[in-house]
Amino acid sequence: MSASNESAAGKSADGTETEKPKELTPGAEEGLSEAEARTRLAQFGYNEIREEPSGPLRSILGRLWGPIPWMLEAALVLEVVLGKLAGPALIAVWLVFSAVLGGVQERRARTALDLLRSRLQVSSRVRRAGNWQILPAREIVPGDLVHVRMGDIVPADFTIDEGTVEVDQSALTGESGVVPRSRGETIYSASSVGRGEASGTVTATGPRTYYGRTAELVRTARSVGHLDQLLFTVVRYLVNIDAVLAVALVAAVLWRGEDLLPLIPFFLVLVIATVPVTMPAAFTVANAVEARTLTNKGVLVTGLSALQEAATMDVLCIDKTGTLTQNKESLAALVPFAGESEDEVLTWAAASCDEATQGPVELAILGAFKDRSLQPLSRKKFVPFDPAIKHSEAHVNRDGQALRVVLGAPLVVQQLAEPQPELMARVEALAASGARVLAVAAGPEEHLSIRGLVALADSLRDDAAELVKAIQQLGVKVLMVTGDTRATAQAVSRAVGIGGHFGDAEDSLHNPLEYDGFANFYPEEKFHLVQTLQRSGRITGMTGDGVNDAPALKQAEVGIAVHSASDVAKASAQIVLTVPGLQGIVSVVSGGRRVYRRMLTWTITKIARTVELAALLTIGYIATGFFVTPLALIAVIVVLNDIVTITLATDRVQGSSTPRQWDVREIAKIGGVLALGWLVLGFVILWAAMNILKLPTLQIQTLMFVYLMYSAQATIYITRVPGRFWSLAPSRYVAAATIGNVAIASILAAWGILMASVPVVLLAGTLGAVLVASVLLDQVKISVFQQTGLLGSSSPSGVNAST
Template identity: 50%
Template sequence: MSENACIGLSSAEAAARLQKFGPNAVQEAATHPLLTFLHKFWAPVPWMLELTLVLELVLAKWPEAIIIALLLIFNGILGFSQEQRAQKALELLRERLRIEARVRRDGKWCSISATELVPGDCVHIRLGDIVPADIRLTEGQILVDQSALTGESLPVDRKAEDTVYSASTVRRGEATGEVTATGAQSYFGKTAELVRGAGAKSHLEILVLAIVRYLVIMDGLLVAAILAYATWMQMPLAEILPFALILLVASVPVALPATFTLATALASLSLARQGVLVTRLAAIEEAAAMSDLCSDKTGTLTQNRLRVSAVEAGPRQQRQELLAMAALASDEATQDPIDLAILDAAKAEGATPPQRQDFIPFDPSSKRSEAVFAKDGQRWRALKGAPQVIAALCQGVHWEKATEELASSGARVLGVAAGPEGSPQWLGLIGLADPLREDAADLIAKLQNFGVRVRMVTGDSPATAAHVAKELGIPGRTCDREAIHEDCGVYAGVFPEDKFHLVQSLQKQGHIVGMTGDGVNDAPALKQAEMGVAVESATDVAKAAASLVLTQPGLQGILTAVETGRRVYQRMLTYTLNKIVKVFQVALFLSLGFLLFHDFVVTPLLVLLLLFANDFVTMSLAGDHVRPSPRPDRWDVRSLVWSSLVVAGAWLIYIFLVYGAGILMHLSLPARQSLDFLGLVFSGLANVFMVRERGHLWASLPGRFLLWASLADVLVVSLLASQGWLMAALPLPIILVLLAATVLFTLLLDQIKVPLLRRLNRA
């Protein structure tokens, strides 16, 4: 690449132009917070509450109407605040997922944020980049995908003097050019948005909503039975209809949207602080379920600090000539670790390459790079790439033994050749050493202890890959790309496009697959995998396709994501279990109590207070202390439902015993209704503490928020009952005895729960 084609700016000039033209970005129009808040009252869940509110107002039932209005406002504020918190998390991701640009400043190539580009900057773009601004090319040739601009799927060729536009994607080649427009002045108007689908529902949320739908159907049948019974008994419709609506509302997951938003927002913020950026929130659940991780070698398992460790020159060739030709087929502007290592070695050895006329950058499909130069009046080519590829272009080369010896030591081996057009001569081999990351073997062992099988996927030779895998402790045989559909621990000699077929093959076998990648050709595999992971050095296209983006090298971020995802799963499993149990207990108690005793065992007003009491505590589960599952998490709906039914049946017996105790104590109906209300609140709290732990409830300490929320819940409802506020008064000794009885019943039920729920955790 000609040094004079694009000179670039000095730092002082760039700073002055940044002040004049502004940052290379366009601020998105934000929705007014008031509209966002009002939107919380426009959804199926609020509609049911709003319908009930209107009915209570028509019937002049003011206490019930006030409680419903407060419940609506409470959940609206809660949902709004957590959505704002999630939005701040996404803004953090957008800030850290910014596009980087290779720019020439003060005569040196460096990497800066694309937002700092200004007109006049000299920029180098290559395969996998999202074009950061409008650029007039000065040299090189690229194939550009402009679908983000024009909607046309076919890429177009661009060469010197052509213009490429912001948000285009480089599909092939490399080029250098001068920035002509940035920010709002660019053709596209802004850089490409990388964080997509962050509001998408996860499989977990869809599953819980499906379960709740069936619960509402069950309640619908109970309501129909109550209405039929009331009609037969000629009871006033004005009394029965509010009760029926309250029964339905009691089954609606009022706190579900806020709970999921809070859980995922907290998880994404926690991961961001630890160097893992989530581009779609469903990835948190996928991380919990991941059973297989296909990991790149370079930069993920190794330090990505390549250096030339060996130079095997041919019998009549000089070491300096080999390094000079290898350096000629490399380019500093690409900032590629292999090219930089070779250029450093050539400089250290004093190997000066001739003037280059043209350069063809490395292409993963051809596995080589080329440079054109003139020698003795002829057009010559210097080639660098995979030994088998370079040797195939030469005549009579015996490269296998020397390559095998270098590869068996764990080195990455390149072949080098040079010669007149069409007849290159073999020069020899270069061995590149990339030390293993110190933490790689330990992290692989930890992932495997979590039930995640780590498979290494590399373009290196089988000998090199097998040596590295042995040092890392990766089990399984080593296969080449022809055995991509077989069960192997290491896949060697793999092209980037092979990764897509590998992911598909593992998915067909029932695996939940994670795949790491960094290049544009890795994007299909990253998109196909349940958990696509763009590593620290990934191209912009790879980042856009991935669900997780690592900002630090190595596998630590993936291990962190797995642990975090499994904790979120445990919290949501607790929420789901608790919801199913409470709906069955409350719905069956209210309906059966009415049908058997011909009275409201709990008033509609107290049912609304119960919703407040339950939701206040269950919301705190989103930040509860939990232990990650020892194996990949899979939802077993049948086991979940049947286990919940057994626990719900036990709590149903408990609440009927409470009702019977009220009769034995000769309490009035209003007092019995207060006693039943307290029984439902206390048993609801006890159930949360019982199902949050798959073992015995004392096996782990609950979160601080859960403890304080539960204590506050007990104190408030006990105060209301003892003072006779919103319900008939109960003596304090009765309240304390009921609380103690609930604790004893919980400890007894915990002995039954352990074998039932352990299956859900596969412990």
């Protein structure tokens, strides 16, 4: 789009005409007054569009349609065809219960994510009453004078008054690539600025923009995580076990010459008992609950799978500025070269800065420039700082001579200017204190000479060393990755306890873990570093703040946008820190490991329960000629156990002090051992009921039903901690759900509801046998855990008293 093509109406991204609101031009270049801004806010409303969520009924009905519900519905129909009514009724209740439970939990998870969205605001630079300030994008009104730079998401439709930018409009057009925009042209809300800076007047906000909403940052959809892959693998193994048992059962029935038709509903119910109907809700809630807890610690989790990955993260790449330091630059020293004075060096540097940028470096240099009451140079052109080239520049007029001024990294400026032999020695001397050193060069276009050095001090955060140590004690290797000089990076790295062995970009591609960090790094080199670490089998975390960090943040399993990050970096990351420093990262790792422990409890329990149920029913049928638990009661077992599955998201757990890797074989081993132990006890109870107590078939089925319920609750307590199962009390929700399941099963059995009644003394005896077996199996579990190291060591500080 060229300026000549602009009209009063303007054109949208797809070429359609859009009406330009009238009377929006602010007075002069001062921007709107606060009073006028309030008036227009009342007139046009906030710069946002609220999404209308789908109704609860639609969500519930949607859960009754799909492969898993179809299998349940097929089982229901077959039971009716066979003339049975109790079974179909219970299966129907099960279907509705699962749908309602999933819908309710999804709604709760959405509420938690809405809270995150409300705290993750896009901010914009706005000029009001003659002063540049940072305001939430939702408060922008038509007529505001705004400024955008590289890394920003455009907060509203506006016409450029000054500057040139390259914008990515893929969010609007669906086509990748950048397009240039300059004075007189319009850029649209939700575009992202890839290069350059521009100021302009807002023409449309909120629903009146082309895109129709404020830039959306929260991304909940990601590729399948390691935990999801594990769960699918576990389910596949369980289905294979069911298949083997089903073949054995069919063979036995055919050997006896019996009818196979009554077995069909059993096979369907067995498959459903294996497939975790409430798994999506359980894992979503587990992550959402922890994500909501983390918001109170200055962490916004915008990609829930990142919490799962944080538990296994073993390498963290961190930047220096704003993470280890306070990101409050101040002028520490000026070193003039070639007869220049300090004031002259500062004047040259100030020419390559712009106040509208509101960056810490620019504000420090311009602040010192104003404090000394120096006269600015007449600037004709300004090119803002670009991380890809590590410098900013300006074209100025001094004493009638056109000059080019460059401010940036010393190594970069040295390549653009005439050689200065003592440059790097002076840079090393200044950087030894941890200062950030910039070089400034000026002169005719092709004959730049280095005029001096600017040293900026950014004090270390008081808690930086302590928090680095805390991350290291969690078993995470910390690498510092920075664009600063090696001397600056080493000084800061040693001060916080990371170390001083630094490499360069080439070193990062070969054995990067041999180093403590990397200096003189370009943003795109972070992406290659992450890939190298991942190829070596590492689960990698990466912090970033700029638009060029976006690929690395997306590539990393745990992408973390720091407090000062650009909008594009926040959109690319799965975790956004809302406060400076590393405390949020410590919280994320600890939170991820709590989620891991809760989901590990679910996974082991699922394996043990499924194998126990499938084997007991199949082998029991082969041995006795009847199902030791009716199909209708299996539905009751699954429904009641699903309740506990959801409450595990709130359980109190002990966080591991080392990264935890998901090992399917070891998890299956523990689940299999527990299942075997329960099977032994189950067949002992079955033998006693048939041969000693001489109970009729219906009472035997009742007794085995309560046994399966009791053992399922006991399995949860055994697997939720690495030590004795009584060493850590569960959350009140888990306690209520498990005790409630025992009570419900006992009442149904004692009163003969849905089954034949059995004496209370038999129920008490069965419960006592389960408790004794729990103590024995708990010791077996401890031994297996110690052999596999699956749960690692526990950290008391990792206890989360969720209730």
